[in-house]
Amino acid sequence: MDLPPLATLPAAFAGTLWGIFGGALPGISPSIAMALLLPLTYGMDPIPAIVLLASVYVGAEYGGSIPAILIRTPGTNASAATTIDGFAMAKAGRAGEALGISLVAGLGGGLVGLVFLVLATEPLAELALRFTPPAYFALAVLGLSVIAGLSSGSLLKGLIGAGIGLAIATVGTDPVSGVPRFTGGSAELLAGIRPILVMVGLFAVAEMFSQISEPPWDRADARDTRLKLPSFAVLRQTFRAQAIGWGIGTFEGVTPGAGGTVAAFMAYNEARRWSRTPEAFGHGSAEGVAAPEAANNVVTATALVPLLSLGIPGSNSAAVLLGGFLVHGLTPGPMLFAKAPDVVLGLYWGLLVANIAMLLLGLVILTPCIWLVNRPKPYLIAGILCLIVSGVFAIEQSLFDVGLVLGFGVLGYLLRLAGVPMLPMVLGVVLGFMLESNFRRSLVLSGGDWMIFVEDTVSLILLLLAAALTVWSAWREFAARPKESA
């Protein structure tokens, strides 16, 4: 096979840069960043066009982690898990180190995902085909099973947080009957509440409400002012966490609908479970940054498996990429590999270049980003709030959404005072629709027979796994208590 045209190189670099820029702006999701470039690809050759769009996806998924670490504002849904330890490191003056770990773990994740994509697209696609509504329901339950680990020591408060998150996910049109629920007659709520609005409110706006009363940055402390790539010792220390991210990201990526958000949260939780220093998680753990970043970036490649092999877009971003294929008369699916192998090969090369571009561009832009967040605190708070207003409005051109984010900011501030952890709530919002819609579809399919959840093999395996993880987490919490009180 021939090498792809040289035009893929600038396309990959330009796409990655645009993606990092879009991903770093709260509200500009990877799919929006891709969709904005879609019209540009009409006049391009197919390979650079597809590479351009795929590179935006790679760049945007990474870019979302930059504000997540520096200002506790997840630029994308999938970067929410990175805020936990990334921002804790930044607050401790280790922003450059956190960004360096994120960059290298992201690169590693992207490359591992690419290898999986190239070598295992067909066998992994068969796994995706086995997912029926009961299996999707069980997958959501598996995702929720990490709540115990994300509850910061209070399972009851974690359950309350998850319940509030699940309740938020029920707002909008009922997924089966089409009945409006909890909309209060508002047309803006008919489509439901986007998870990114909840996350930006809970994490970023609530953080600003807390920061307004805290003293200015301490100029005497040793705050990082430059990007700091991880040493070999740190890479070795975080290897296990990254490997967990690779495994979970691969599984979640090939499953249409699961995506990077669930992968990142699960990777974070499992990395803590298997860590030698689980107590450091939540307080600036390098592993706590590496695991979700590796998982999130593996998904950028493995999420393309169902698209390329079956023609199923498993996410909004994959749907925009599908649009890019269709614009050029290409139909993703089993025949793509036979009819247009040059395009598939070009895409693989493009993703490789995009990941390398991510590293090179990260080396250039991250130090200025750190400089920016070390400006005097009053200006930083003003800048972050203006960025949030702009980014949130940009999602749907809706001031109502900006009002919702303000409301979630107030809710997040109050829940913080009550000690309710945010992460179970975010997980509830992300998984709520998947959980309910597939639960009820399954019951419609079975005529109301609940046995469908154990008769479906994939569903049964996932439910057993969820039960095992929950019991294990609960047992560890229980076993740890006497030691703490001693």
Added chain:
Amino acid sequence: VGAGGVPMAIALLVAASGAALLLRSVPRLHAAGETVAWGDHLRAAGLAGLLALAIVLMPWLGYAPTIALLALSVAAYAGARRDLLLPLVALGLAAVLWLAFVGALGVPFPRGTLTGI
């Protein structure tokens, strides 16, 4: 299971967890004797008020003037020194965000009915 089934189950989960938490917390309430930092909460409420005001004003003033005003008021409220730098930063921030969101991304922000901007 109808449209109300899952929300009802969630409500029961939250209610049961809340009740258990309350039962566990009541004996500790009197012992804790924590003071409430009302000053901090009022400052947070003030910031929320500025944000709410910006949402209300944007259709009247337009995107860029509202952002400049929001930046100015929040920075001043957060303790920035009242010198020339303050309005310069506010205007600069509004210009940069306008370039990013309107210039580069083409987001159609509302034009102000009062300013036409």
